[in-house]
Amino acid sequence: MSxxxxxxxxxxxxxxxxxxxxxxxxxxxAHRPISLIVSKYGMRLLDTESxxxxxDGLRDAIGKHDWDSCVQTFSNxxxxxxxxxxxxxxxxxIVCPCSMGTLSAIAVGASxxxxxxxxxxxxxxxxxxxxxxxxxxxxxxxxxNMLRLARAGAVVMPASPGFYHxxxxxxxxxxxxxxxxxxxxxxxxxxxxxxxxxxxxxxxxPACAARGLLEWQPITEGVMKPALLVFAAGALLTVxxxxxxxxxxxxxxxxxxxxxxxxxxxxxxxxxxxxGLNVQVGGCLKFDHIESRRTASQVDLTVWGxxxxxxxxxxxxxxxxxxxxxxxxxxxxxFQSPFIVRVERGRLSPLTATVQVQ
Ligand SMILES: Cc1cc2nc3c(=O)[nH]c(=O)nc-3n(C[C@H](O)[C@H](O)[C@H](O)COP(=O)(O)O)c2cc1C
Numbered sequence: 001m002s003x004x005x006x007x008x009x010x011x012x013x014x015x016x017x018x019x020x021x022x023x024x025x026x027x028x029x030a031h032r033p034i035s036l037i038v039s040k041y042g043m044r045l046l047d048t049e050s051x052x053x054x055x056d057g058l059r060d061a062i063g064k065h066d067w068d069s070c071v072q073t074f075s076n077x078x079x080x081x082x083x084x085x086x087x088x089x090x091x092x093x094i095v096c097p098c099s100m101g102t103l104s105a106i107a108v109g110a111s112x113x114x115x116x117x118x119x120x121x122x123x124x125x126x127x128x129x130x131x132x133x134x135x136x137x138x139x140x141x142x143x144x145n146m147l148r149l150a151r152a153g154a155v156v157m158p159a160s161p162g163f164y165h166x167x168x169x170x171x172x173x174x175x176x177x178x179x180x181x182x183x184x185x186x187x188x189x190x191x192x193x194x195x196x197x198x199x200x201x202x203x204x205x206p207a208c209a210a211r212g213l214l215e216w217q218p219i220t221e222g223v224m225k226p227a228l229l230v231f232a233a234g235a236l237l238t239v240x241x242x243x244x245x246x247x248x249x250x251x252x253x254x255x256x257x258x259x260x261x262x263x264x265x266x267x268x269x270x271x272x273x274x275x276g277l278n279v280q281v282g283g284c285l286k287f288d289h290i291e292s293r294r295t296a297s298q299v300d301l302t303v304w305g306x307x308x309x310x311x312x313x314x315x316x317x318x319x320x321x322x323x324x325x326x327x328x329x330x331x332x333x334x335f336q337s338p339f340i341v342r343v344e345r346g347r348l349s350p351l352t353a354t355v356q357v358q
Contacts, residue, residue, distance in 0.1 A: 005090055007033070009024065010037045011037070011043075034071045126153065128186075167324070169276075281322070
């Protein structure tokens with residue numbers, strides 16, 4: 001998908017407004033142009049679930065600067081707006097969350113609103129259409145509509161997060177789903193480490209190749225050479241990858257992946273500010289300390305850990321399990337309003353929170 005064409009984002013009245021807010025934040029952070037359409041019930045759910053009662057409120061939640069440079073809004077009543085026409089090029093469309101009402105309308109091509117029409121256009125133009133429904137249980141009608149849409153080329157992505165990353169807070173569950181949405185929209189994301197990305201490709205792969213070397217010794221040289229090459233490449237990746245177990249290193253200081261930042265939206269001027277950081281540890285990674293650099297208007301937090309050498313016999317290395325550890329960090333006044341909390345994350349984009357002091 002072209003990064004310069006707008007992604008059409010529809011927000012409808014299914015539960016799951018936090019997914020929509022986080023998705024918009026990530027898209028603007030990636031500098032992707034967005035054509036945004038919010039249905040009447042989409043706005044109602046934004047209010048009920050995220051305390052956002054207007055488009056201006058949504059703009060505040062996303063960040064005015066990023067919003068103004070990336071987001072164009074359209075009325076859901078205006079079926080003459082650009083997303084209603086196939087001649088207006090787009091990079092695809094996502095409806096998040098997608099109510100069963102809107103899903104059924106798209107399944108039959110009803111096109112009674114701009115969201116429905118834009119989705120219809122997306123399908124007919126053979127562009128990517130991602131639908132994020134939230135409903136449970138599902139009736140035969142819901143399932144039939146989803147099947148119809150999947151057969152027409154839509155990606156039906158129910159908002160049902162996994163738990164194998166050991167989520168500690170709601171934002172981890174939200175990020176799980178938003179990461180999958182971004183993957184399907186072709187937008188680079190670093191919200192979630194990919195399952196066994198580290199260990200299967202960098203540890204098990206050379207380990208398997210090594211086993212192959214031992215077992216296949218009597219086989220011809222033609223097999224041995226590729227196996228040796230695979231082993232050498234895998235071993236090189238293993239020892240050179242930050243965040244993975246490194247048999248050559250002992251107690252190396254490493255920057256830990258912080259997956260969540262929890263901060264109040266406002267505090268009293270004399271209050272202590274407590275922020276919560278969800279830090280990924282496990283496998284060979286262990287939390288060490290939080291470093292802070294601050295002024296009256298901003299704090300930069302960096303979470304450091306240790307790459308502890310446990311050896312190949314340790315089950316934690318062969319069957320690594322990552323989990324999130326909550327670390328609270330307290331800051332004393334003075335605070336200038338707004339006070340920015342920023343968490344550095346190495347190769348990942350930093351996490352930020354804005355705290356009003358009033
Ligand atoms: C608080 C609340 C929660 C709702 N949750 C869901 C839901 O999870 N899934 C769903 O399909 N509809 C849900 N609905 C119903 C839709 O909002 C309703 O069918 C609406 O007409 C959808 O319109 P839209 O698709 O144009 O936004 C909910 C409604 C309310 C008020």
